[in-house]
Amino acid sequence: MKTKAAVLFEVGKPFEVVELDLDGPAQGEVLVRVDAAGLCHSELHLLSGALPTALPIVGGHEATGIVEETGPGVTKVKPGDRVVCTFVPACGLCRYCSTGRQNLCVYGDVPDGPLWDGTYRFHLDGRDVGSFRQLGAFSERLVTSERSIVCVDDTVPPEKAVLVSCGVPTGFGTATETGRVRPGDTVVVFGIGGIGINAVQGAVHAGAAHVVAVDPVAMKRETALEFGATHAFADAAPAIERVRTLTGGEMADQALVTVGEVDQEVVQSAQAAVGKSGTVVITGLANADFEIHAVSDWLLTREVDIRGCIYGSMNPQTDIPRLLDLWRSGRLRLDGLVTATYTLDRINEGYQDLRDGKNLRGVVVFD
Known part of the structure; x- marks a missing residue:
């Protein structure tokens, strides 16, 4: 399938919004149609080269969206579910996950670019394009492991759900x-x-x-x-x-x-x-x-x-729903955190606003 995405091709240059080929989900993976993606300061480190990674790469590690398709073996979600993506995976089985430290899951040690099996889902003219934090949230659609998604109530508005992807829990x-x-x-x-x-x-x-x-x-x-x-x-x-x-x-x-x-x-x-x-x-x-x-x-x-x-020493699989419960009860504010929203084509404007100190949090909203 085709997807429009913001890609970093060269350190020191802005993101380029291009159309990519996107493979469907493999074993244990999920295809997500992205509704909203957060503009985090981490991508400024990516753009400057302070956070070294293999290029080209689709930026973005905060997202929420709807599951469109699941690969073989997926048991956590089904098509139609609203999910929040987390750059910290949780296998549930390693020594860290099993002792309540999902933020340190061993699957989080995989280098940026390919997914956990060493292959890529984004491509451009036959060339592999990586996924930042195995997500690549600055894309209309993304494919990631079910370890990197958390199912949430589908009544949560996208502009609220995206905030608990990274910034709020961290x-x-x-x-x-x-x-x-x-x-x-x-x-x-x-x-x-x-x-x-x-x-x-x-x-x-x-x-x-x-x-x-x-x-x-x-x-x-x-x-x-x-x-x-x-x-x-x-x-x-x-x-x-x-x-x-x-x-x-x-x-x-x-x-x-x-x-x-x-x-x-x-x-x-x-x-x-x-x-x-x-x-x-x-x-x-x-x-x-x-x-x-x-x-x-x-x-x-x-x-x-x-x-x-990292990630506020939190466990995304349990703490993301917990934070949303605090929001529903009025004990956590999500209103007022988003200073401005942008379309994907304006992503570089959003990051300039972040550099200029205009935003607490900018969000890319997809059609």
């Missing part, structure tokens, strides 16, 4: 799971984008007494306050001083780093923000060769924990 879980925020804690969130705004929501949901947002963009600071942050600052230094005042010098319990690109300056600010037994969570991406530096005496004498985070 941010929310950064606070509640990886950061382990508890009632009464003081939390600092560095970077209020599609991930950081949901880290704010997660910290509020967990009962934090103080949630301090740090972002240079005024719109993002204002939105953080609307979503429950108690304080918002453009720079780290005044935020850290306010934390010192709020806590009587004991400093924050958690510093959550959710900036679009992690550098040593924000890591040092996060370390300065936390007190004894505090936790620094690194959720944002960095260049492949970036190294995190910490003073060993500071780590030892203060027992500070520095933790990496």
Whole structure:
């Protein structure tokens, strides 16, 4: 079949929207007609080359849509089901899945490009085209493993369902799971984008007494306050001083780093923000060769924990429906997260808006 998709052919160049050939689903795979796809900051790393991958590749790792066809052996879904795609697969059998750590499933270690069997579903003039995170969400249709989809209630609007594909669980879980925020804690969130705004929501949901947002963009600071942050600052230094005042010098319990690109300056600010037994969570991406530096005496004498985070340490197969239940009950906000929607032909405009700080989250809506 044919599908229109946004393809990256060369690092440093924009996506090109072209028509591709798409194979049908093989063993254990599902064909999804995509309704909506999220514009995540991760693709900016893909475009710049900071996230190395084989090219050409169809971008996009956040999507929702309707199952059109299933391959042999598929038992999870049937044609007509609404699904949310997740860039973190879950086989349910490996040591990580079976111990409640689906975000670390061994099938997530497969390189970007081919699917799990080493073959491709997208093609252009006889040339294989890869799928980012084994999804390739910037396409009218995609084929992926049933491990990478979660069935959700078909009454959930696409523009809401797509948000729980990546941004909401990654941010929310950064606070509640990886950061382990508890009632009464003081939390600092560095970077209020599609991930950081949901880290704010997660910290509020967990009962934090103080949630301090740090972002240079005024719109993002204002939105953080609307979503429950108690304080918002453009720079780290005044935020850290306010934390010192709020806590009587004991400093924050958690510093959550959710900036679009992690550098040593924000890591040092996060370390300065936390007190004894505090936790620094690194959720944002960095260049492949970036190294995190910490003073060993500071780590030892203060027992500070520095933790990496993928997908908010969440289990997509159970936590995506759980987050939608929180939304239905009014305890999680999805309204207000999407700043703008785009057609696929305007995808590069959407990413320029993200670079320019205009969007919390942009979404591509398919006809």
